Amino acid sequence: MYLQIAIKNFSQQTLTYRSHMATQNLIGYRVIVPFGKTEKIGLVVGTEPNTSLDADKIKRVLKTLDQSPLVLLEHLQFLTRLSQYYKVSLNQLVLAALPSTLLDPEYPCDQIYYGRHHPGQTAAQIKALNALETPITFTDLQLVLRPSMAQTLIQQGSLMPCKGEKKPVTHTELPTLTDAQKSVFDAIQQQAPGPHLLWGITGSGKTEVYIHLIQEALKRHKQCLIMVPEIALTPQIHQKIAQRLALDPVSLHSLQPPRKRTSYWMKARHGDAHVVIGTRSALLCPIDRLGLIIVDEEHSDAYRQETPFFFSARDAAILKAAILNIPVILGSATPSLETLHNAQQNRYHLHELLCRYNASKPSISLVTVEKDQYIANRLIPIVTQALANDTHVMLYIGKRGYSRLLRCHHCGYQACCPACERPLIKHQTGRMHCHNCDSSHPSITDCPSCQQAELSQYGAGSQKIVEIAEALWPNHPTLRVDTDAMNKLDAGNVLQSLNTAPATIIVGTQMLTKGHDIERLNTVIVVSADHMLFSPDFRGEEKLYAELTQVIGRSGRRQTPGVTYIQTQHSKHPLFEHLNHRKTMYDYLLHKRQEFMLPPYQYMACIFIHGPEAKLKYLNHMRLSQYDLCQIIGPVPYPAGKKKTHVCYKVMISSECRTARGQCYLQILKALSPQLPKTATLTGQIDSHLSP
Numbered sequence: 001m002y003l004q005i006a007i008k009n010f011s012q013q014t015l016t017y018r019s020h021m022a023t024q025n026l027i028g029y030r031v032i033v034p035f036g037k038t039e040k041i042g043l044v045v046g047t048e049p050n051t052s053l054d055a056d057k058i059k060r061v062l063k064t065l066d067q068s069p070l071v072l073l074e075h076l077q078f079l080t081r082l083s084q085y086y087k088v089s090l091n092q093l094v095l096a097a098l099p100s101t102l103l104d105p106e107y108p109c110d111q112i113y114y115g116r117h118h119p120g121q122t123a124a125q126i127k128a129l130n131a132l133e134t135p136i137t138f139t140d141l142q143l144v145l146r147p148s149m150a151q152t153l154i155q156q157g158s159l160m161p162c163k164g165e166k167k168p169v170t171h172t173e174l175p176t177l178t179d180a181q182k183s184v185f186d187a188i189q190q191q192a193p194g195p196h197l198l199w200g201i202t203g204s205g206k207t208e209v210y211i212h213l214i215q216e217a218l219k220r221h222k223q224c225l226i227m228v229p230e231i232a233l234t235p236q237i238h239q240k241i242a243q244r245l246a247l248d249p250v251s252l253h254s255l256q257p258p259r260k261r262t263s264y265w266m267k268a269r270h271g272d273a274h275v276v277i278g279t280r281s282a283l284l285c286p287i288d289r290l291g292l293i294i295v296d297e298e299h300s301d302a303y304r305q306e307t308p309f310f311f312s313a314r315d316a317a318i319l320k321a322a323i324l325n326i327p328v329i330l331g332s333a334t335p336s337l338e339t340l341h342n343a344q345q346n347r348y349h350l351h352e353l354l355c356r357y358n359a360s361k362p363s364i365s366l367v368t369v370e371k372d373q374y375i376a377n378r379l380i381p382i383v384t385q386a387l388a389n390d391t392h393v394m395l396y397i398g399k400r401g402y403s404r405l406l407r408c409h410h411c412g413y414q415a416c417c418p419a420c421e422r423p424l425i426k427h428q429t430g431r432m433h434c435h436n437c438d439s440s441h442p443s444i445t446d447c448p449s450c451q452q453a454e455l456s457q458y459g460a461g462s463q464k465i466v467e468i469a470e471a472l473w474p475n476h477p478t479l480r481v482d483t484d485a486m487n488k489l490d491a492g493n494v495l496q497s498l499n500t501a502p503a504t505i506i507v508g509t510q511m512l513t514k515g516h517d518i519e520r521l522n523t524v525i526v527v528s529a530d531h532m533l534f535s536p537d538f539r540g541e542e543k544l545y546a547e548l549t550q551v552i553g554r555s556g557r558r559q560t561p562g563v564t565y566i567q568t569q570h571s572k573h574p575l576f577e578h579l580n581h582r583k584t585m586y587d588y589l590l591h592k593r594q595e596f597m598l599p600p601y602q603y604m605a606c607i608f609i610h611g612p613e614a615k616l617k618y619l620n621h622m623r624l625s626q627y628d629l630c631q632i633i634g635p636v637p638y639p640a641g642k643k644k645t646h647v648c649y650k651v652m653i654s655s656e657c658r659t660a661r662g663q664c665y666l667q668i669l670k671a672l673s674p675q676l677p678k679t680a681t682l683t684g685q686i687d688s689h690l691s692p
C-alpha cells in the first residue's frame with residue numbers, strides 16, 4: 001500500500017511513501033517519515049494500491065503519531081475540492097490548514113493534552129494549569145509537573161487528551177428577537193441547509209440573529225464557526241457570545257502565539273469548543289461537528305487571501321457548507337455584488353432586516369469643503385457641542401500617515417517610491433513611507449529634481465487629522481485607530497473600552513468601519529470621501545458605498561439618533577444620490593457591471609508573472625493564443641511590489657462560463673511556465689477582481 005503524504009518540501013506536491021501498516025487506513029493521520037538525512041512529520045491524504053514510481057526507491061513510513069485521524073475525511077474532501085477550484089496544490093492547502101507546531105519534528109510526538117478550566121478545581125490545580133503551556137505532550141508533562149499532579153489533572157479532565165467529547169451546553173435566556181428578526185430566524189431554520197444572505201442594515205441586530213441560530217445548533221450538539229474579516233472584530237464578538245450563551249468560545253487568528261493557536265485549534269478540532277471565532281484561516285480548521293457557518297461582513301475584501309496562495313474564505317465557506325450539508329449565513333449591511341446577484345438568481349436564500357433595533361437610521365448631510373480645508377467651519381461647533389454632551393465623535397479618514405503627496409510647485413516633481421512608483425506618504429516621524437510595498441525612506445525637504453523650491457505637502461492622512469483635532473478640541477482625548485498606531489487585536493480592545501471612556505475624538509481608517517458597536521457615538525464626520533469616486537478600480541464605487549454605509553452605521557446605535565456629515569467637493573455624484581436608497585444603489589452598480597461585462601456577470605481570473613526586468617522583457621511583445629468563450633488581456637505591466645529590480649506582468653481572463661475560464665487559466669499557466677526563467681515566479685488568482 002502506498003500513501004500520499006502532505007509534507008513540507010520544495011515541489012509543493014504530496015510525496016509517495018510505503019505504508020508501515022498492512023491493514024490500517026491511515027488517511028488523516030500524521031506520520032513520521034524519512035526525508036533526506038532527517039525525519040519529517042507529514043499528513044496522509046490518500047492511499048493507492050500501486051504506483052507508477054520506481055517501487056524500490058520509495059521509502060517506508062516510520063511511525064504513526066495519532067491515535068485517531070487528525071483531519072477528518074470530509075475535511076480532506078473539502079480541501080481537495082478547494083485545491084481543484086483554486087488550482088492550488090493539495091499539499092499547500094493541507095500545510096496551511098495545520099498549525100505549524102503539529103508538523104514540527106522538534107516538538108516531541110506523543111499524546112497531546114490541552115488544559116481546561118472548570119469549576120471544582122483546587123487552587124493548586126489552577127496554579128499548575130496556569131503554569132503549563134498547553135498543548136503539551138505527555139513526555140513534557142512529566143518534566144513539568146509532579147507525576148501525581150499530572151495524573152490528577154488528566155483524571156479529572158482538566159488536561160484533555162485530543163480525542164473529543166460532547167460538552168454539555170448551559171441553557172441561557174437570550175434577548176427576545178423583534179418580529180422582523182424572528183421571521184428571519186424562522187425562515188433560516190426552515191430553509192437550512194445551504195447559503196443564506198442576511199442583508200440587514202447596520203444596527204438591525206444581525207448579531208442577535210446569529211446568536212439565536214447558534215443556540216439552536218448547540219442544542220443539536222453541533223459546533224459553530226463565526227468568521228470575521230478582521231482580527232479587530234474578534235474581541236467584541238467573543239465577549240458577546242461568551243456573555244449571551246454562557247460559554248467560552250475559542251478564537252483562531254494569525255496573531256496568536258503558535259502554542260496557543262495549536263491549543264485552540266485542537267479544541268475546535270476535537271469538539272471541545274462549542275463556538276469557534278476566526279479570520280479566514282479558521283475555515284481550514286477541521287472542526288469536528290460543524291453545524292453552522294456564519295460569515296459576518298461577507299462583503300469584506302479581507303476574506304480574500306493572496307499569499308502564499310489565493311482563495312476567498314467566503315466562497316470557500318459556501319463550498320464547505322455544501323460538502324457538510326449545513327447552513328452558511330452571509331451577513332452584511334452592504335453585500336458584495338456577487339452575493340446579491342446570487343441571491344437574486346435564487347442561488348442563495350435572501351433575508352432582509354430593514355430597521356435598526358430600537359434606534360432610528362442615522363441622517364446623512366453632504367458638506368461642501370473648500371479645497372484647503374480639512375474640517376468645514378460649520379462642523380466645528382457641532383463637534384464641540386457633541387463632546388460637551390459627553391458623547392464620542394468620529395472623524396473618519398480613509399488614509400494613514402500625515403500628508404499624502406509631496407510635490408514641487410516649481411517643476412511638478414512628485415516624491416514616489418523607488419520600487420513601485422506609488423506616491424510616498426509623509427509620516428509624523430518625518431520619514432516617508434510607501435503604503436504599497438511597506439518601504440520607508442528618509443525625508444527630503446528640497447526638490448531633488450530642480451533644487452528650486454521646497455516640496456509642498458498635500459492631502460491629509462489620519463496623523464494630520466489628529467493634530468488638527470488636538471488643536472481644535474484640546475480638552476478632549478483623541479484616539480487614532482490605524483495600523484500604524486496599533487495592531488488589529490488592540491484596536492478591537494480599545495474600541496470596546498470606549499463605552500466607559502470620557503467623550504473622545506476617534507480618528508481612524510478602515511479599521512473603524514465594520515461591525516463595531518460603540519455606545520455614545522452619535523456624530524460621525526467623513527473627512528473626505530472623494531478619493532475613491534474616480535478610482536481606476538471597477539469596484540471603486542462598490543467599495544466606497546460599502547465603506548461609507550459602514551461608517552455611517554457606527555453612529556446613533558442607541559436612543560439618540562446619529563448624524564453623519566460627509567465632506568465632499570462632488571455632491572452631485574450619483575453615488576451620493578443613491579446613498580440612502582440601497583435598492584437603487586445596487587441597481588445602479590449592477591447595471592454598470594452588466595453593461596461593461598464585469599463580475600458578477602463574468603467570471604475572472606488573473607495570472608501574475610514576477611521576475612527580473614531583463615529576463616521578462618519578451619513579455620512586452622507576447623501574444624497569447626485565444627481560447628473559446630474567453631477574453632484574454634495581457635501580459636500587461638503591473639506594479640511590481642517590493643523588489644526594485646523586479647517587474648510584474650499580469651494576464652487577465654474573463655468569461656461568461658466558469659468552466660471555460662478555469663480551463664483557459666490552466667492552459668495559460670501551462671503555456672507560460674516552461675518559457676519562464678528560473679528566477680521568475682508565476683502566481684494566479686481565480687475570481688480575482690484586482691483592478692487593471
Ligand SMILES: Nc1ncnc2c1ncn2[C@@H]1O[C@H](COP(=O)(O)OP(=O)(O)OP(=O)(O)O)[C@@H](O)[C@H]1O
Nearest residue numbers: 175176177178202203204205206207208357515517
Ligand atoms: N432583539 C434584540 N434585543 C436586544 N438587543 C438587541 C436586539 N437586537 C439588536 N440588539 C442590540 O442592538 C445593537 C445593534 O445590534 P447588532 O450589533 O447585532 O447589529 P448588526 O446588524 O450586527 O450591525 P452592524 O452591521 O453594524 O454590525 C446591539 O447593541 C444589540 O445588542
Ligand SMILES: [Zn+2]
Nearest residue numbers: 417420434437
Ligand atoms: Zn513602493
